[in-house]
Amino acid sequence: MNQQTPQFSRRTALKTVAAAGIAGLSASKGRTMEADNKTAMTLAADENHWASIAKDFDVNPDIINLENGYWGIMSRPVLAKYLDYVQRVNRDSSYYARREYGKDLATVMRRVEHELGANKGEVVLTRNATEALQGLIGGYNRLQAGDAVMFADLDYYSMISAMKTLAAREQCKVVNLAIPEPTSHDGLLEFYSDALKNNPNVRLLLLTHIGHRTGLMMPVKAITAIARKMGVDVIVDAAHSFGQVDVDVDDIGADFIGFNLHKWIGAPLGVGAMYIRQNRLETIAPNLSAEEDEKDSIQGRVHTGTMNFAAVMAIPDAFDYHLKIGKQNKETRLRYLRDQWVNKVRDIKGLEILTPDDARLHAGITSFRFAGKTSVADNKAIVEQLLHTNNIFTTHRDGVAKGACVRVTPSIYNSAQDCQKLANALHRMHTTL
Numbered sequence: 503m504n505q506q507t508p509q510f511s512r513r514t515a516l517k518t519v520a521a522a523g524i525a526g527l528s529a530s531k532g533r534t535m536e537a538d539n540k541t542a543m544t545l546a547a548d549e550n551h552w553a554s555i556a557k558d559f560d561v562n563p564d565i566i567n568l569e570n571g572y573w574g575i576m577s578r579p580v581l582a583k584y585l586d587y588v589q590r591v592n593r594d595s596s597y598y599a600r601r602e603y604g605k606d607l608a609t610v611m612r613r614v615e616h617e618l619g620a621n622k623g624e625v626v627l628t629r630n631a632t633e634a635l636q637g638l639i640g641g642y643n644r645l646q647a648g649d650a651v652m653f654a655d656l657d658y659y660s661m662i663s664a665m666k667t668l669a670a671r672e673q674c675k676v677v678n679l680a681i682p683e684p685t686s687h688d689g690l691l692e693f694y695s696d697a698l699k700n701n702p703n704v705r706l707l708l709l710t711h712i713g714h715r716t717g718l719m720m721p722v723k724a725i726t727a728i729a730r731k732m733g734v735d736v737i738v739d740a741a742h743s744f745g746q747v748d749v750d751v752d753d754i755g756a757d758f759i760g761f762n763l764h765k766w767i768g769a770p771l772g773v774g775a776m777y778i779r780q781n782r783l784e785t786i787a788p789n790l791s792a793e794e795d796e797k798d799s800i801q802g803r804v805h806t807g808t809m810n811f812a813a814v815m816a817i818p819d820a821f822d823y824h825l826k827i828g829k830q831n832k833e834t835r836l837r838y839l840r841d842q843w844v845n846k847v848r849d850i851k852g853l854e855i856l857t858p859d860d861a862r863l864h865a866g867i868t869s870f871r872f873a874g875k876t877s878v879a880d881n882k883a884i885v886e887q888l889l890h891t892n893n894i895f896t897t898h899r900d901g902v903a904k905g906a907c908v909r910v911t912p913s914i915y916n917s918a919q920d921c922q923k924l925a926n927a928l929h930r931m932h933t934t935l
């Protein structure tokens with residue numbers, strides 16, 4: 503198990519740790535101290551630096567994987583630790599689970615709380631973001647018949663289903679918004695403010711911090727503040743934001759948040775987290791399977807049954823690696839890679855880029871659509887063409903009010919050249935569509 507992380511409080515301490523992490527990477531990998539002194543912006547464009555980091559990832563060389571939104575592969579150091587833990591758990595079996603896991607889990611929880619900027623008792627581990635958000639949405643107990651719940655076209659499929667199921671169960675109405683396209687930061691605030699004013703029955707709002715369909719990054723903190731003034735609770739789906747951007751629970755601002763650790767933190771598959779702000783626990787009913795002694799704590803808001811112990815044990819290692827890269831460095835590099843292809847396809851007539859250039863409204867993920875190519879079949883065909891003629895792997899996304907699209911998600915092991923290849927492929931494709 504890793505170092506015991508002291509119980510810091512929030513933002514300032516986190517930033518200090520992040521800064522220390524950059525130096526740690528260079529020292530441990532023998533990289534030059536010069537690199538440490540570059541700002542994240544300069545470092546983002548340093549292909550040599552990122553090429554050396556890419557060596558930490560065992561990536562299939564046969565494809566250019568620009569679909570890193572599904573989950574984030576572990577770096578080699580994290581994978582090695584994880585495999586050790588798998589062996590240990592398998593060898594020590596129930597002896598480990600019954601006698602030692604509790605202590606390890608407590609250490610892991612302090613670390614997770616610390617990295618999320620949360621207080622002790624505000625976080626519980628889940629197997630993914632879905633489980634966290636199901637617990638929050640399914641357990642939300644403040645609705646009365648005739649109230650309404652609100653969500654949008656860009657939210658995640660299963661969270662939309664959960665909101666609809668909740669509404670049906672509580673005899674509430676559903677307000678399903680179509681996020682304007684194109685949009686702007688202030689436009690989004692006005693849009694949500696108007697939507698809430700026009701639907702005064704809404705009591706619960708689902709917001710997705712970084713959308714999986716187009717990559718739009720919502721100003722969740724500002725929208726949550728607007729909602730709060732109107733007496734509306736907000737559940738934030740942060741499956742894609744934590745680790746892709748340098749955020750913690752205060753930056754998100756909501757009382758109820760679902761996180762993934764296996765997307766952008768690079769933990770093994772099968773770990774996520776639920777956050778409930780301290781004084782809001784009562785708003786989420788205990789899980790159906792909660793045991794009596796869990797009902798007064800966040801542990802009772804989710805009931806996973808047996809977890810993958812080894813995956814949980816590897817969480818601090820994943821955070822260590824994440825901090826070694828540097829939270830700001832990673833975020834800035836992902837944004838840089840996004841710009842590398844986006845800026846090179848701007849001149850393609852009819853190609854729509856579905857996230858605004860305003861840095862407040864996107865991170866690394868961005869989708870595109872060729873004008874008029876709005877069906878799922880159209881976009882699946884584009885994905886196939888990119889793969890078969892260029893070895894570039896992307897994915898189509900549907901459910902966007904204005905039509906399907908293709909999503910591009912670089913990771914830190916991708917190069918600017920990968921993005922250039924995508925831009926070239928889109929230029930060639932445009933002439934054939």
Ligand SMILES: Cc1ncc(COP(=O)(O)O)c(C=O)c1O
Binds near residue numbers: 630631658714742
């Ligand atoms: C926005 C968003 N929310 C939730 C999820 C669900 O994550 P998981 O399948 O890891 O539970 C995803 C997965 O891609 C997502 O993109």
